Amino acid sequence: xxxxxxxxxxxxxxxxxxxxxxxxxxxxxxxxxxxxxxxxxxxxxxxxxxxxxxxxxxxxxxxxxxxxxxxxxxxxxxxxxxxxxxxxxxxxxxxxxxxxxxxxxxxxxxxxxxxxxxxxxxxxxxxxxxxxxxxxxxxxxxxxxxxxxxxxxxxxxxxxxxxxxxxxxxxxxxxxxxxxxxxxxxxxxxxxxxxxxxxxxxxxxxxxxxxxxxxxxxxxxxxxxxxxxxxxxxxxxxxxxxxxxxxxxxxxxxxxxxxxxxxxxx
Amino acid sequence: xxxxxxxxxxxxxxxxxxxxxxxxxxxxxxxxxxxxxxxxxxxxxxxxxxxxxxxxxxxxxxxxxxxxxxxxxxxxxxxxxxxxxxxxxxxxxxxxxxxxxxxxxxxxxxxxxxxxxxxxxxxxxxxxxxxxxxxxxxxxxxxxxxxxxxxxxxxxxxxxxxxxxxxxxxxxxxxxxxxxxxxxxxxxxxxxxxxxxxxxxxxxxxxxxxxxxxxxxxxxxxxxxxxxxxxxxxxxxxxxxxxxxxxxxxxxxxxxxxxxxxxxxxxxxxxxxxxxxxxxxxxxxxxxxxxxxxxxxxxxxxxxxxxxxxxxxxxxxxxxxxxxxxxxxxxxxx
Numbered sequence: 001x002x003x004x005x006x007x008x009x010x011x012x013x014x015x016x017x018x019x020x021x022x023x024x025x026x027x028x029x030x031x032x033x034x035x036x037x038x039x040x041x042x043x044x045x046x047x048x049x050x051x052x053x054x055x056x057x058x059x060x061x062x063x064x065x066x067x068x069x070x071x072x073x074x075x076x077x078x079x080x081x082x083x084x085x086x087x088x089x090x091x092x093x094x095x096x097x098x099x100x101x102x103x104x105x106x107x108x109x110x111x112x113x114x115x116x117x118x119x120x121x122x123x124x125x126x127x128x129x130x131x132x133x134x135x136x137x138x139x140x141x142x143x144x145x146x147x148x149x150x151x152x153x154x155x156x157x158x159x160x161x162x163x164x165x166x167x168x169x170x171x172x173x174x175x176x177x178x179x180x181x182x183x184x185x186x187x188x189x190x191x192x193x194x195x196x197x198x199x200x201x202x203x204x205x206x207x208x209x210x211x212x213x214x215x216x217x218x219x220x221x222x223x224x225x226x227x228x229x230x231x232x233x234x235x236x237x238x239x240x241x242x243x244x245x246x247x248x249x250x251x252x253x254x255x256x257x258x259x260x261x262x263x264x265x266x
Numbered sequence: 267x268x269x270x271x272x273x274x275x276x277x278x279x280x281x282x283x284x285x286x287x288x289x290x291x292x293x294x295x296x297x298x299x300x301x302x303x304x305x306x307x308x309x310x311x312x313x314x315x316x317x318x319x320x321x322x323x324x325x326x327x328x329x330x331x332x333x334x335x336x337x338x339x340x341x342x343x344x345x346x347x348x349x350x351x352x353x354x355x356x357x358x359x360x361x362x363x364x365x366x367x368x369x370x371x372x373x374x375x376x377x378x379x380x381x382x383x384x385x386x387x388x389x390x391x392x393x394x395x396x397x398x399x400x401x402x403x404x405x406x407x408x409x410x411x412x413x414x415x416x417x418x419x420x421x422x423x424x425x426x427x428x429x430x431x432x433x434x435x436x437x438x439x440x441x442x443x444x445x446x447x448x449x450x451x452x453x454x455x456x457x458x459x460x461x462x463x464x465x466x467x468x469x470x471x472x473x474x475x476x477x478x479x480x481x482x483x484x485x486x487x488x489x490x491x492x493x494x495x496x497x498x499x500x501x502x503x504x505x506x507x508x509x510x511x512x513x514x515x516x517x518x519x520x521x522x523x524x525x526x527x528x529x530x531x532x533x534x535x536x537x538x539x540x541x542x543x544x545x546x547x548x549x550x551x552x553x554x555x556x557x558x559x560x561x562x563x564x565x566x567x568x569x570x571x572x573x574x575x576x577x578x579x580x581x582x583x584x585x586x587x588x589x590x591x592x593x594x595x596x597x598x599x600x
Contacts, residue, residue, distance in 0.1 A: 018598070018600070022600040025600075069600040071598075071600060151598075152598050152599075152600060155598050156598065159598075173569045173574065173576050174576045197596045198596065198598075199595070199596045199597065199598060199599075200598040200599060200600075201598075201599045202599050206488070207484060207485050207488035207489070208480075208481040208482075208484035208485045208488070208575060209443070209480075209481055209484070211565075244443065244444075245441075245443065245565075246441045246563065246564065246565050247441060248563050248565075249563075249565065
């Protein structure tokens, strides 16, 4: 049996399966797409067959417009499946490097398929943004999506055994690293790490002050950093970016953010 | 997406820099204030004073003993010298001069020991000050202050100026988490500040441990509904004995937390008060357990020595004889 090599291709697929694709739920819930799914029920799956011949994937269970994300191949038949030939095809498609469509199983389920494609296009447009979107609603949605992508991405890489992330979490006591946007308490996320374990959570950590928080003063500065269009030092000096915690640990979480970004981009 | 930066550009966050700025403000109002450093002007963030008042700034070179001796002479002439060096050099290398030139003569020298505790963790044990509170509080006439953050450091510097006699202010390397977002709280020398009310346990902390104690109290409240009192014991000498005795009687359980040896520091001072009261109390001192520290980042060393919020929570559980179930749910929210 072929051993699946834990390389960047592997970790990119982990990010897309378990951190990026779950954002579909957020994007649908927070845009007009919610109406398209309002009365819909069914199961949608994204999958590919890995180097060892094992099917990998994630799926969404939708009940009357309510989405549930499940990080595994569905054990039962699904209504719609986007099936990619292999891991490379899967990664290249979501990195925007391949226009080759996946095999669509259940294509006749147009009631699910058409809004799903609209949601995928919306997600692609959002996550491939190079500059801040013009309207504030889209800016806020993008920030939220990126916070969720970063927290889940870091945690998923840890769970998948990425050596850099794993080394960091294994040596760490119980600590919470958070991202937040001033004035928008609903736009926040954190990752808790402890002795090799990790957990990504949406929202704010309420039990105490996180070990480290990257707090942005406004959407412009948040997107400036997250999209790498602004000068970090200038934003820090002008209090647009507030690091609550020791700078060494800000640098460390910055490294982890970079890692997720590199694996999710072409 | 991502972020890269170095700590060099974030010096504005440093507690030591707050001290430098506040002292510069005070010096504008009081011409008697002079500053001496032992070739550590940059590290101790006293550069702002040097730029504003170059004629009142003295760099004595790497000679801490001389610095204290010169400061004592200046004080004898009516000046108010503030000395700046690392806490370990102030309390150990220059101890003879602190003892004989300053404290014995009860003269008006203000000594600022920075990079205290394990806050300069990467520099190694030669630069860790883990005995300074014990040493300095045993010296007659000397007031000892351990501020919790930058704001409290500014208040401590102003309060030290009001004291007619020697004062030792122990501060960290910097980057302390904020305990006091505003300066206008009730800071009085010798009076502990109750940061959180509670009846089941009291955490008495100083310096960087205050923030950790607050976080631990929040965690204990969230996890078990415990009402934990938190005292910022910023003045180690004179100690607020009334606050200790009140905690003793009202909560019956006390944990002290300090970035210092458990021998002779805050824990020792509180233990003396408890022992002399004749009252029984569940009591534990958290700090460096009579050992030198390994090298590392301050936060990691605090964790290593059990004086971060996790360590305090664990010690509280043991003191209260409570069994807590660890959350084993490590599934990501998707």
